[in-house]
Amino acid sequence: MTTTSRTTEPPDEGGGEVARGLAALELHLAQAAAGDAPDDRGVPEPAPDEPRDVPEPAAEEAGVTRRVRARLAEHAEAHHLLRLQDDDAPFQVASNRVRRRRKAVAEAGELWQLARDPRVLAWRDARVRRLLVTIGLVALTLALAWSTAGVQLFAAEDAAKFSPQWWFAWVAEPFCSLALLMVVGGRAYLTTRGRQVDAPGINRTEWTFLGLTLGMNAWPHLPGVAEVFTVSSLVLHLLGPVVAVAIVRALPPLLAAFTTLGLTPDTTPAPAPAPVAAVTGADRPEAPAPEPATAPAAAARPALPRRATPVRTTAGSTIPEPKRRTREQLQAEFERAVRDRPAGFDPANAESIRRTLKCGKPIAAELRDGYLTDRRGEPGTD
Structure with a gap:
């Protein structure tokens, strides 16, 4: 009989290693739960005095819904508004509309003062006078040119068209008109210079030329002369001479009226100084040494002229x-x-x-x- 002997191996020492590993793992987990576990990435732990971001427990966030946060924001806003309720600073700031209105008012005031400056008034008078003279002379020239056709018909009579008499008839009105324009232009210019010409001879000359122009235009269209008399034809041919008469008689008086808008120095007295309270001898300060009197600077510069407003007054x-x-x-x-x-x-x-x-x-x-x-x-x- 063969006997097999079993060799008993010593106990495995690996069990102790496993126990130690489990113990080390438990220790590591305990340190990680306590926040003392070392960072495997080598990041140094924060200093003891530095605050740490510790997440809030989930129990504190319970019930804080969106409606709760909206209500909290509403209450916070109301508290801020109550603190600003009595502050009227925004109402003291001028709005853009107020600033625009102030600017317009200031500009209107400056324009009002400038419009009453005598120099501005003189410039405005010169413009209006020049405009009136230009309009009057242009209208007079057109009126006389309008009557040229009527005068040509009167002067040509029964002359053949394009004959010498027919051509010379066109010259009858222009030389009368030029003579009349010479008289009117001279009177207008002299009137603007303050010299109104009322010589009887000049008046008769004007009326003579105007009468000739009026008669030569009206004669061919009078009843009994025209083959077919119509009032419209007569009035149409009288239009030019009538306008010429109106301009010749109205322009000189208008220009004469401008000459009365002269300029005189401003004689408005200066406002009286404000009353000064009496000062006793004890309260009177020491007066500085008097300086030598000098001529005022404004004396060398003449005062701006001011428009004189003519006043019609009776003897009494x-x-x-x-x-x-x-x-x-x-x-x-x-x-x-x-x-x-x-x-x-x-x-x-x-x-x-x-x-x-x-x-x-x-x-x-x-x-x-x-x-x-x-x-x-x-x-x-x-």
Whole structure:
């Protein structure tokens, strides 16, 4: 019988290694759960005093829905609005519309002052006068050219067309018109220079040329002369001479009126200085040493001229030229006007007072009311 002997191997020491590995794993997991496990990537741990981003527990976020967050935002907004409720700073900032209106008002004020500058008025008068003269002379030239055909028909009579007499008939009106334009142009220019020509000979010359032009245009179309008389034909041929007469008679007086719009120095008195409170000897400061008197700089520069407004006054009128006057001065002038009674003056009519005194409507109404009140207080006026 063969006996097999079994060799007993020593216990495997690997079991201890497994136990140690499990123990190390448990220790690692415990350190990782406690936050003390080392970072395998080699990132250094934060310093003890540095704050760490620890995620909030899920229990704190429970119930914070979108509606809750919207309500929280609404309440926070309301608290901010309440703090700004009494702050009126936004209302003190001028809006764009206000700034545009202020700019327009400032510009209108500057234009208003500039429009009353005597130099601007003189420039405007020169423009209007030049425009009127140009329009008048152009209209006069066209009117005389319009009548040329009528004069040619009168001068040619029964001459054959394109014959010498027919051609010379076209010259009859132009030389009369040129002579008339010479007289009118000379009178117009002299009038603009302040010299109005009213010589009888010049007036007769104008009327002679105008009468010739009018007669030569109207003769072929008069009743009994024309083969077929029509009023429209007569009026049509009289249109040119009538317009010429109107321009010749109206232009010189218009230009003469411009010469009365002269310029005179501004004589408006300066406003009185404001009253100064009395200073006692104890409170009076020491006066500086007087400086030598020098001529004012404004004396070497003449004052700007100001337009003179012509005032029509009667022999008994004592109302001065319009100027800046105080309430007392206007009252004194009103009383003088009541005593003297200029032509057309009615102290019970505010418009009559305004025209006579050249003052504003409010002050005229005050003067009228005061006058009527005084009249009611007098005995025997009821």
